Every structure is written in structure tokens, then in C-alpha cells.
Amino acid sequence: MLKQKLDAVLISSIPNIIYLTDFSGFGTKDRDAFLLITNTHQYLFTHAIYRDAAMKFIKKFELIGMNRENPTGESIKKLIINHSIKKLGFEDANLSVWEFERLFKKVNKKILLPTGVVSQLRTIKNTDEIDAIKNACALGDKAYSHIQKSLRIGMSEKDVAFELEYFIRKNGGEISFTTIVAFGENAAYIHHEKGNRRLKSDEFVLLDFGVKLNNYCSDMSRTFFFGKARADDRKSYQSVLKSQQNAIDYIEEKLSKKEKIQGEMADKISRDYLVSQGFPNLPYSLGHGIGLEVHEAPRLTPAYKQILENGMVFSIEPGIYLTGKFGIRIEDLFAIENNKLIPLTHSPKDLIEIK
Amino acid sequence: MLKQKLDAVLISSIPNIIYLTDFSGFGTKDRDAFLLITNTHQYLFTHAIYRDAAMKFIKKFELIGMNRENPTGESIKKLIINHSIKKLGFEDANLSVWEFERLFKKVNKKILLPTGVVSQLRTIKNTDEIDAIKNACALGDKAYSHIQKSLRIGMSEKDVAFELEYFIRKNGGEISFTTIVAFGENAAYIHHEKGNRRLKSDEFVLLDFGVKLNNYCSDMSRTFFFGKARADDRKSYQSVLKSQQNAIDYIEEKLSKKEKIQGEMADKISRDYLVSQGFPNLPYSLGHGIGLEVHEAPRLTPAYKQILENGMVFSIEPGIYLTGKFGIRIEDLFAIENNKLIPLTHSPKDLIEIK
Numbered sequence: 001m002l003k004q005k006l007d008a009v010l011i012s013s014i015p016n017i018i019y020l021t022d023f024s025g026f027g028t029k030d031r032d033a034f035l036l037i038t039n040t041h042q043y044l045f046t047h048a049i050y051r052d053a054a055m056k057f058i059k060k061f062e063l064i065g066m067n068r069e070n071p072t073g074e075s076i077k078k079l080i081i082n083h084s085i086k087k088l089g090f091e092d093a094n095l096s097v098w099e100f101e102r103l104f105k106k107v108n109k110k111i112l113l114p115t116g117v118v119s120q121l122r123t124i125k126n127t128d129e130i131d132a133i134k135n136a137c138a139l140g141d142k143a144y145s146h147i148q149k150s151l152r153i154g155m156s157e158k159d160v161a162f163e164l165e166y167f168i169r170k171n172g173g174e175i176s177f178t179t180i181v182a183f184g185e186n187a188a189y190i191h192h193e194k195g196n197r198r199l200k201s202d203e204f205v206l207l208d209f210g211v212k213l214n215n216y217c218s219d220m221s222r223t224f225f226f227g228k229a230r231a232d233d234r235k236s237y238q239s240v241l242k243s244q245q246n247a248i249d250y251i252e253e254k255l256s257k258k259e260k261i262q263g264e265m266a267d268k269i270s271r272d273y274l275v276s277q278g279f280p281n282l283p284y285s286l287g288h289g290i291g292l293e294v295h296e297a298p299r300l301t302p303a304y305k306q307i308l309e310n311g312m313v314f315s316i317e318p319g320i321y322l323t324g325k326f327g328i329r330i331e332d333l334f335a336i337e338n339n340k341l342i343p344l345t346h347s348p349k350d351l352i353e354i355k
Numbered sequence: 356m357l358k359q360k361l362d363a364v365l366i367s368s369i370p371n372i373i374y375l376t377d378f379s380g381f382g383t384k385d386r387d388a389f390l391l392i393t394n395t396h397q398y399l400f401t402h403a404i405y406r407d408a409a410m411k412f413i414k415k416f417e418l419i420g421m422n423r424e425n426p427t428g429e430s431i432k433k434l435i436i437n438h439s440i441k442k443l444g445f446e447d448a449n450l451s452v453w454e455f456e457r458l459f460k461k462v463n464k465k466i467l468l469p470t471g472v473v474s475q476l477r478t479i480k481n482t483d484e485i486d487a488i489k490n491a492c493a494l495g496d497k498a499y500s501h502i503q504k505s506l507r508i509g510m511s512e513k514d515v516a517f518e519l520e521y522f523i524r525k526n527g528g529e530i531s532f533t534t535i536v537a538f539g540e541n542a543a544y545i546h547h548e549k550g551n552r553r554l555k556s557d558e559f560v561l562l563d564f565g566v567k568l569n570n571y572c573s574d575m576s577r578t579f580f581f582g583k584a585r586a587d588d589r590k591s592y593q594s595v596l597k598s599q600q601n602a603i604d605y606i607e608e609k610l611s612k613k614e615k616i617q618g619e620m621a622d623k624i625s626r627d628y629l630v631s632q633g634f635p636n637l638p639y640s641l642g643h644g645i646g647l648e649v650h651e652a653p654r655l656t657p658a659y660k661q662i663l664e665n666g667m668v669f670s671i672e673p674g675i676y677l678t679g680k681f682g683i684r685i686e687d688l689f690a691i692e693n694n695k696l697i698p699l700t701h702s703p704k705d706l707i708e709i710k
Contacts (some may be wrong), residue, residue, distance in 0.1 A: 025463040049545040049638045092452040100452050190404040323407050
């Protein structure tokens with residue numbers, strides 16, 4: 001708020017509301033809550049159905065009802081007047097054009113400034129947050145170990161996803177995003193979630209899944225071979241692994257020298273290596289921040305200039321996708337703590353052949 | 356498009372893209388695809404990672420790559436020039452303010468008109484769509500029957516949700532929204548999803564859950580008594596049931612007379628009855644449309660003027676929520692077909708006491 005010289009911010013993003021209130025009960029489908037924060041006051045706008053829960057769990061915010069008699073736009077207008085707000089930040093990445101027009105119908109648009117201040121705060125995690133992500137990763141590692149033992153010829157991709165998610169939930173976690181399980185040539189479609197394709201021998205199995213535990217997310221990918229890998233399968237796999245290791249080495253070296261690291265540079269190292277080995281250019285970003293959301297800042301992607309700093313948590317996930325043949329991805333999460341790159345995912349990465 | 360006299364529309368909502376392309380592979384977290392539809396041409400913008408899938412599954416659209424060298428905003432601008440587009444519709448309920456500014460940076464804002472044309476088309480379902488929702492409801496009914504047999508004292512709300520979802524997925528469905536399981540006084544918090552609270556005897560159990568099958572959603576709520584209900588518990592339950600029946604009777608009567616029904620009127624009938632019985636005013640809307648999304652148009656809610664028509668599918672779901680005591684909700688889906696209100700949910704609604 002200080003940097004942008006804002007008098008107040010209107011927070012609409014649910015992950016940002018969870019971050020500021022520690023309350024994760026608001027629905028994500030409809031617009032159930034807003035926060036308005038000034039230098040002296042904190043307001044929570046919500047529907048009557050959340051009133052009891054809000055009064056119990058969100059004590060540091062003054063409650064303002066959202067209903068037909070008291071529309072949020074009117075309440076915002078009153079607060080702008082009462083607090084003499086000259087510059088009000090709003091979350092332009094979160095509010096739809098329709099919501100913006102409706103909420104600020106009676107407000108002079110000139111006082112409204114787009115802001116991502118809370119999302120930006122969230123990029124630097126404290127140790128409690130990093131611990132929460134570590135715990136989510138640890139359950140992901142256990143689930144990965146479990147699923148390897150459960151694989152049988154003839155299981156469908158859906159069966160494998162189900163077994164994986166069953167294990168996660170039985171152990172107290174939730175799923176942080178739609179689980180991807182892809183066998184053989186299906187893995188070449190990055191979009192492929194899972195289907196009725198059944199496991200055969202001698203093919204790659206690609207898993208990309210995440211755990212949500214105490215609101216914080218994990219995300220990991222592993223690719224292993226069901227059967228006996230051929231020499232070229234091994235080469236492809238090793239190239240992905242080396243591409244990831246090159247990015248890790250680069251970041252570690254920069255950290256040890258206390259030099260600045262831009263997300264785009266780590267991405268370039270990994271990407272260039274794959275191309276140098278004759279594989280297609282990485283068809284997506286090398287990595288993304290993670291926390292209350294699966295995808296958040298920072299990014300490891302071309303033209304991303306933000307510096308990777310202590311407290312950031314992100315993925316490093318190169319891959320090779322060859323249409324009609326296979327897909328390979330290896331993805332781990334890392335935190336930067338005390339100028340060190342700390343791996344949060346601990347599942348082995350040498351090419352595993354399951355027979 | 357005709358009504359608004361648009362020359363073209365840019366479609367960004369993923370459910371709307373599924374509706375128009377029959378392809379459900381695009382992710383929902385990032386912005387992976389747009390459609391631009393003119394009177395003569397259909398374009399699909401997507402990332403390279405979706406190219407193969409798009410070419411295989413979305414044949415009626417011309418493919419335009421989305422990448423740094425060819426940003427979507429530039430492609431849109433070229434098409435506006437090539438097709439002499441004077442009025443371009445955009446989905447204001449779906450595009451964020453940030454996306455709007457970025458996509459249309461180089462476009463004269465005066466040619467841009469907010470539209471909900473595809474969302475509006477989706478409110479009228481064809482028989483294939485209604486059948487898909489019926490199938491999702493039928494699996495919901497089976498899951499509800501299954502869970503009643505599985506309840507035991509000492510199970511947690513999470514255990515019950517897990518067992519319910521396990522059954523749905525084992526039978527080929529997905530979950531259409533976060534399952535709600537609430538025991539006793541927890542059910543009075545409408546937001547309550549589920550927790551570690553364990554089932555005791557003599558309390559209400561509230562379930563609100565949905566199935567997704569072939570992209571189409573179901574949504575149902577049932578409340579039953581675990582143990583022996585007291586007289587006032589019965590009275591509360593019967594009042595919710597009667598409140599729902601009154602709305603059903605009202606809609607059926609209007610349909611039989613071929614009179615117009617506004618969503619707000621059905622809501623009022625149900626709401627007024629609860630208040631007349633001494634219960635709190637319904638703290639949410641009586642009903643919502645459902646289809647590719649769990650919540651879509653039409654709405655049964657105050658001040659909603661749109662007419663309920665043949666081909667619409669929606670919920671009717673009154674409830675009573677008494678803080679510190681209990682919550683009761685009964686929710687069924689209905690379709691209007693041939694001027695008749697057809698129930699799609701078939702689980703029994705008399706107060707069940709499980710011993």
C-alpha cells in the first residue's frame with residue numbers, strides 16, 4: 001500500500017482473503033466476501049449466511065452485511081467518503097469487468113488504481129507457510145511411493161488417479177488440482193488428464209498431482225517406465241533430469257555468490273539444454289510459485305524479470321513431449337531459505353523401471 | 356449475436372468453450388484458450404501445448420497460436436481489421452479487468468460491447484443435455500442410498516464425505532463441487548464444508564453434494580435424522596419440505612395454465628411460507644440453474660425477472676438454519692420439458708430416521 005501510496009485496498013481474491021483472515025470458509029464459486037482495508041480500519045463485507053462464522057473466526061474485521069438492502073457498491077461508496085479515500089486499490093487480476101462496473105458504479109473511476117499488493121506479499125513465505133508446503137509435499141511423496149506399489153497391467157489411468165487420491169485423502173489431505181495420469185502416447189498431450197486407457201507393459205507413466213493440506217498446496221510430477229526402457233527412452237529421460245539439474249545448479253551458484261536471479265534466466269538454462277540435445281523447445285514455463293494457490297508468483301518463464309528471493313517457493317519442471325510417442329516431466333518444489341535452495345519434494349528421480 | 360447486432364464475439368469462459376467445441380481439455384487455472392466467432396469464421400486461440408489436441412478434437416475452428424511472438428491481443432486486432440468488425444462482444448462476467456486491458460490494449464474500446472450471449476444460450480438445454488444431467492442425478496441418488504447404509508456412530512464428517520465421493524468415482528463420476536457434510540449444530544453454518552466432528556446419536560445430518568458426468572453437473576441436498584427425531588425436529592423438517600412443495604405446486608400450476616413464471620415468484624412462495632411458520636427468512640436464493648456449471652442462469656431469487664422456460668434445469672432448495680442448533684436443506688433438480696416440471700432427483704424426501 002505504501003509503495004503505491006494507496007489510502008485503502010479492496011481485496012476480492014479468495015486466496016488473498018484466506019491469507020489476511022486465516023478463514024478459509026468462503027465459497028469460491030460466487031462472490032461471498034470482500035475486505036476493505038484502510039490505514040486505520042479493516043472491514044469484511046459478506047452475506048448473512050457467513051455472519052456467524054465470520055464473527056467467530058474473523059475477529060479483527062468490522063462486519064458489513066452484503067444484501068439487496070445494503071449493496072456492496074453503496075457500502076464502498078460510504079467508506080470512501082467517511083475515510084476520505086483518494087486512492088483506492090482494487091485487484092484488477094481478480095475482479096471481472098462486470099463486477100468492476102457494478103461495484104464502482106457510483107464511484108469516481110479516477111480514484112481507482114489496479115493493485116496486486118496482497119498477491120505480491122504472498123510471494124515471500126514465512127517459515128510457517130514453508131512448513132505447511134513441506135507437509136503437503138511429504139504427503140505427496142508418500143502417495144507417489146504408494147502408487148508405484150499399486151500399479152498393475154490393465155489398470156486404467158482413471159484407476160491410478162483414483163488410488164492416488166484415495167491415499168492422499170485417507171491420510172488427511174485434499175487434492176490441490178486435477179490429477180494427471182497419462183500412459184504411453186497419451187502423455188504427449190499435456191492437457192490430457194486421464195481416461196480409460198489401460199496400462200500396458202513397456203511404456204512411460206506420467207503423474208502430475210498435488211496435495212492441499214491446511215490450505216497450502218504441493219505439486220509434483222514423476223515419470224517412470226513400466227517395463228524395460230529402451231536406450232532412447234533412457235536418453236530422453238536423462239535429458240529432462242539434466243535439464244532440471246542445470247537450472248538447480250544455476251540457482252544454487254547464484255545464491256552462493258549472492259547474485260540476483262531472474263526467473264527468466266533459470267528458465268533459459270533448462271530450455272536451452274533440451275534444445276541442445278535435439279528435443280523440442282519446452283512448450284510451457286519452467287516453473288511457477290505455489291502456496292495458497294497452485295499457480296502464483298513468481299514464475300520461471302521467459303521475460304520474467306522479478307528476482308527470486310528468500311521466502312519464495314516454486315517448481316522446477318522441465319519436460320519433453322513428443323506427439324504420438326510419449327511425454328516426460330520431472331517436477332519438484334523448492335524454497336529459497338537463508339540464500340539456499342531447499343528441495344521440498346524428496347521422491348527419487350533416477351529412472352525407475354517397474355516390472 | 357443477432358439481438359445485440361454484434362459482428363463477432365470473443366469467448367473466454369471455459370464452460371462456454373466446452374459448450375461450443377465439445378472439447379473439455381483446456382485447463383481452468385490459466386487462460387489456455389479463446390474463441391473468436393464472426394458470421395463467417397470460427398477461430399480458436401490456444402497455446403502450442405494444446406495444438407495437437409485441438410487439431411484432433413476441434414476441427415471446425417481455425418487454429419491461431421498464442422505465444423510471445425504472436426500475442427492474442429495482436430491476433431484479435433488483425434482479425435478486427437480483416438473482418439471489418441465494428442462491434443465485438445466480450446464476456447464481461449468472465450474477463451478480469453487486467454485481461455481486458457491487456458487483450459484490447461490496441462483496440463478502440465468503443466467497438467467493444469459486453470455480452471453474455473453464449474451463457475444465455477446455455478440456459479435452454481436440449482434433450483441430450485437434460486439426459487446428461489439426469490444421468491448425473493441418478494448417480495447422486497445411488498450415492499445417497501449408499502451413504503445411508505454406511506453411516507456409523509463415531510464416523511467424522513470427512514469420513515462420510517470421503518465414502519460418498521469414493522462411491523461416485525468408483526461408479527465413473529467426478530465431484531461437481533466441494534461436498535458438504537455437516538452433523539448437528541455444524542449444519543447451521545451454511546459455509547461449513549466438513550471437519551473432524553464425529554457423528555453422535557440423535558442429531559441431524561446434512562449432505563449437499565454433486566456429481567459431474569460427461570461434463571454435466573448434478574446437485575442435491577438431503578437432511579436426515581440419525582436416531583429418533585423429537586417433535587420440533589419433525590416440525591422443522593416438514594416445514595422445509597412443505598416450503599419446497601409449495602414452490603413446485605406453484606410452478607406446475609403456472610405451467611399447466613401456460614402462464615409466465617419469473618424466478619423471483621417461485622422464490623417468494625417458498626420464502627414466505629418459512630417465515631409464516633416462524634422460521635428465519637431463507638438466507639440465500641431458492642434455486643439456481645445447472646448444467647456445465649453448478650451455478651448458472653436462471654436463478655430463483657428475489658428481483659430475478661427472467662421467465663422459466665422449456666429446456667431450463669434448476670434446483671429448488673429451501674432450508675432452515677438455526678445457529679447453535681441445526682441446519683436443514685432439501686434440494687432437488689428439475690427440468691421444464693413440454694410445459695411440465697420434471698423432477699431429476701429421485702431420492703425419497705420423507706424424514707428418514709437412521710438407527
